[in-house]
Amino acid sequence: MKDPFKYGFDRAEDMAERISEVLECPITIEDVNHRLLAYSTHDNCTDPARISTIIGRRVPGKVINNLWKDGTIPKLLASDEPVRVKSIDEVGLGDRVAISIWRNNEVLGFIWALEINKKLSDQDLELLKKAAQAVKSKLLKMHVHESEKVERNQEFFWKILTDNFSSSHEMKEGFQKRHLTPPSQYAIAILKFNDEIADAAEKQLLYLLNTSHHVQIVLSTIDYDQFIMLIEPKGDRPLYDAKTFMGWLLAQLSERFNIHSARSGVGGLYTNLLDIEKSYRQALSVLLIKKRFPQETNQLDTISELGLYQYLxxxxxxxxxxxxxxxxxxxxxxxxxxxxxxxxxxxxxxxxxxxxxxxxxxxxxxxxxxxxxxxxxxxxxxxxxxxxxxxxxxxxxxxxxxxxxx
CATH class of the missing domain: 1.10.10.2840 (PucR C-terminal helix-turn-helix domain)
Incomplete structure (x- = not known):
């Protein structure tokens, strides 16, 4: 079979258009965390889930949750074969075919093809597999760039956590230099595991963080068995938002990835950037107290919930x-x-x-x-x-x- 995708594309949008032209259906390309990278043009041949993804530049959380429940995403994370997705009316998702884009044993992203006016044939599915190979090279370049950016951000985060800034102005400049918006209100949140965090667990955590809508994850890093985050609550109940987020994160680790051993700790909520290190120490204190008194503090996450325990x-x-x-x-x-x-x-x-x-x-x-x-x-x-x-x-x-x- 002739490969219609063998020549190069400068832009991801051009790749999406070419795939759409060959398969005669709307196409979206996402990274592994369901952030929208490119999409083909369409007339009336679409569905609400696609529109929401394009507007929000990422797949809506309710759609992701349902795709986990019906087994679609687990299949995509386990195989490079096309996966047929049945419509899910309650989240506005029509029939589609999806395929994951792989590099060795790692998923880089996904291609989604809508089956509204046309059901893809076996020959079309073979073409979709060729399209995934063509998209891979583009995603690899983006993946390398993203990895370098993460490494730089982690160095910056450790500098903050170890109290190596003399002023909030200097710290703000550090955020802006990395094209990050300094949080207006924040806390340090930590997940502690029984063992060192392996590469697979790290990817699962990052996946969850990138698909969460509870709080903004400003920075994150790993310290052996601890996953440390600088979080910015989005609503007008920041303490509740932080606690809800940690509960959601633990539940998702358990339900989706069969990880049950993590403990959570959240430091105090602050507005002054120079207090980040203080919130970090408080989050560590929460974890220590939960280790000492596991039964009675199991449902507690934040330093403000610990009451007298924080003074023991x-x-x-x-x-x-x-x-x-x-x-x-x-x-x-x-x-x-x-x-x-x-x-x-x-x-x-x-x-x-x-x-x-x-x-x-x-x-x-x-x-x-x-x-x-x-x-x-x-x-x-x-x-x-x-x-x-x-x-x-x-x-x-x-x-x-x-x-x-x-």
Whole structure:
């Protein structure tokens, strides 16, 4: 079969037009992150998904989600053969054929051919495979350029994270030099994994970041087992947006790529660029606290959600410096050890359940009367007033410090 794409093209738009002319259907070319690179002209032969992609210069998130659910994108990421895509009316997607563009074992992008007025024949599908080969050389040049840009941005990001700027003006100039818009409000967000982040996992993360609509990812980098991001919330509820984004990211890693081991941490929200390093340290603190107290902090992401947990290190150091031992807690432990009871644990659960006897009894799997009796014994043995908020807070803090010392 004669190859109608064998001669070179200067522009991606010319390539899209040529493919459209040969296959007699509208064509779009995307990079691997579903950003629009080129599209052919069309008259009335199109669908809402294509129009939205052209207007937004990227495939809408709802379309991507549905293409994952129906298995289209997983197929494209596993094979270089054309994939037929059935219409999905709820997202305005008509019938199409898609093919991925490969370099060795890496997907560089996709070609999408709409089947509105014509269904592609077997011969057309062979031509589409030739078109993918022709587009590859163009994408390779773009890929190299993008990789160099990412490397430069990562160096800049590490300079920020390690506090190597003397003024916000100098930092703004660094953003502008790299054609980046300095964030007006931001936070550092980190995903921490159990092991070093492999190349495959990095590509999966970058794919998700480039298809997210929750926040703007200004910069990102990897530090062994940590994926670090400078994020800019887009809405008028920045804290909620940051937390929603991290929840979405963890869910997508689990559902799409079978990665379940990541923990998330988000530092404080700031407007002054010189506070980026501070937000970074706070995000690391969140991860450390979540490691120490995994069950009770599992649903917490941001430094502002941690409450007293963010002060435990300071409190512990002060206790060490003073040599202070909580008398009430010591008495309870001594009683438990001598009588083989678990009053200390019962007190901890009671305090964690906001002094709610019913909730605490359920958590301890005991009758409410049993817990009420234990609380009276605790008050007598430890000489503590469990109706006094200050006394309860003090002994709770010392219980948490005990856990940190284990």
């Amino acid at each position: 290190d300071i409190y512990r150091e002060q206790r060490k410096k003073d040599g202070f031992v909580n008398y009430s807690l010591r008495k309870l432990k001594e009683y438990d050890q001598k009588h083989h009871t678990n009053l200390t644990e019962s007190l901890k659960v009671f305090l964690e359940k906001d002094s709610n006897v019913n909730t605490a009894a359920k958590a301890l799997n005991v009758h409410i009367n049993t817990l009420s009796y234990r609380l009276k014994r605790m008050a007598d043995i430890a000489e503590i007033d469990l109706h006094n908020a200050k006394q309860k807070m003090t002994i709770y803090l010392d219980l948490k410090i005990d856990e940190m010392n284990l």
